Amino acid sequence: MHTNMLTDRDYHKRIQIIQQKVRDKGLDGVFIFANEAEPANVRYFTNYRPVFEAAGIIIPRTGDALLLIGPETEALAREHSVIKDYKKLLEFRESSDPDYPDIKQDTFNDIFKEMNNGEGIKLLGLIGTNIMSVQVYEGIKNALPEATLFKEDGLLREMRMFKSPEELLILQKAAGIAGKGFEYAMNRIKPGMTEFQASAECMYGVYSHGAEGTGFAIWCVSGKATNQAIGISTRKVIRKGEIVQISMGVMVEGYVSSFGRVLFFGPMDPEVKRLLKTGLTANAMTHDLIRPGVNASDVAVQVYDYISDQGMGDHVVYGPAHGIGMMECEYPFIETTSQFIIEEGMTFAVDTFLAAPRYGMRFEDTVAVTGNGVNQFCNFRREIINL
């Protein structure tokens, strides 16, 4: 239990793989960006995740990868990062823009000059472009006025989309902790509690069972707020006769499982029961339909058609499943417009969310595609839990 499942070697191997892709593409290197809200890109190669600050990695076509951090995380990076070579740049400092009069900073200019045995960088791929900050992007452009920059998120996406046996074990562990944490909380949440208090029970449940973090702030919402695709717990009091929705993404070694369940106290309105039953049937269908060789859009269309036949087509916000791994939600997405074949080694959050005007529901679980179907990492109480 006290050893990481991923070794330094696993991280170094990932660097080698993307370095080969850089050479195959004819690039001089890639720059990979991550921030506190979305640390996955950097953690995938280093096991380091930025807190408060942003972070980056430069992987040149030849030579060693370099970690870029802000001024305050030096001790943290030294302890956690597999890449031991790092530089501190003001562009990665925390969002409040401190001055750090006493800390020596490096510059993109000096860093790029030394890359590729002093040949520098003329063609640079960028990864993490959708979250990259303007100041980092402009810092790079100013340091490389002659270079051409390409959006190359795909290079990393194609790596992260398929999980190794170790990654699958970690995700399975994360899913198991979510189930145990939920069971702990379920036995404590009662009408009369605030959503905050209920969330506290969930948090204690998952952290005391071994979570290292959560992919997002756990939410426990009730009543009308259950129709929020993305929720935030509030100080609203949970009452009998309303849907209580719990969503949590448990993190282990940087990998996030996703877990959603509904609790209900007291007598249930028939319309609510019909929503929940429709959701559960759509959820079971999705678990059945995901298998290797299947067209992703076929899964989405069949699930959507079923929900639509129940008169709830307008309750659908997004497709029935999304990729999951170091991000709670990542490529590939199973949508009606998806254009990919499901393959062994992919992992999905089967995420059945229906938003009616006055309430909503979500059942969510993490699965891995096997040779002939899916491995359901946690199926604890995937049912109407009426307490």
Added chain:
Amino acid sequence: MHTNMLTDRDYHKRIQIIQQKVRDKGLDGVFIFANEAEPANVRYFTNYRPVFEAAGIIIPRTGDALLLIGPETEALAREHSVIKDYKKLLEFRESSDPDYPDIKQDTFNDIFKEMNNGEGIKLLGLIGTNIMSVQVYEGIKNALPEATLFKEDGLLREMRMFKSPEELLILQKAAGIAGKGFEYAMNRIKPGMTEFQASAECMYGVYSHGAEGTGFAIWCVSGKATNQAIGISTRKVIRKGEIVQISMGVMVEGYVSSFGRVLFFGPMDPEVKRLLKTGLTANAMTHDLIRPGVNASDVAVQVYDYISDQGMGDHVVYGPAHGIGMMECEYPFIETTSQFIIEEGMTFAVDTFLAAPRYGMRFEDTVAVTGNGVNQFCNFRREIINL
């Protein structure tokens, strides 16, 4: 307890104030950006905070403010935002870049065209520039090819730097919850526990006492890791004879208090005791020195000189206090290079952090500058806690 201390009127008043600043500066509007890791800029005007996604606000020189959200947070924004007029833009979608084939999106183009009674925007101020994503920035630039964009973070900074009586009450409440949560955890943390488990006790402590969130993931680190200015709990087991450092930032109504304490189990090495005593003296000095009319750099220099006289000058990473409010760390910073006079209504985290090579320590508390000194919002066990 179940009512927010800030009313819709308070938020609308803030919008009016910045709109007046926009006019005074001769701008046609400001665009304000926030993301999940740093929601403060948007929450300050709306009470809404983006989760998974980013968010923005456009405040034109005349007419109503407009909230910009991503495709998945419509129900959340409708519930939480004080600004009821909103648009959904793909540029604000979550970091995994979903497609959302079924959701109708708006565009920057259409939005800007209608601003200022159809006169549009020629001079636009930008706020939140240090975290702004490239895709949002370029979305704006492409929609306003003729406009001039200015970095105007200062407009908001000068508003947020001074706290109203309501804001002070909220921060005081957040600080009180941190103290109570720490007391709860302190009575449960024991040698033999992992840092994860200890953090779980802290989390339960603050959430069960009324926290709505935390300004950063609470950390409880031990041994060598205590010299990390920014820490992350790990599965390391806490042992007797090593420093245990707890840092937590408790959020209430979007405002974050900051709280840091050291726990110690068993006999203490004299060198460790000297570090802690030096830190506590520097901490008390800082509390004494911060008062209205004082030059901020004088505070920093005096505290630094004291620490340096103890032979620990090289243990200092940053100045003795930083602004605090909707961000756990925000302007103004008390550094040796600071150029401002401390004034009533400012709030600071007195943040004494010393990083020795093999361990470190932090004492941290939230204070408000009053007419003649500071109001210490929480001073629970600001001492060497040897259990």
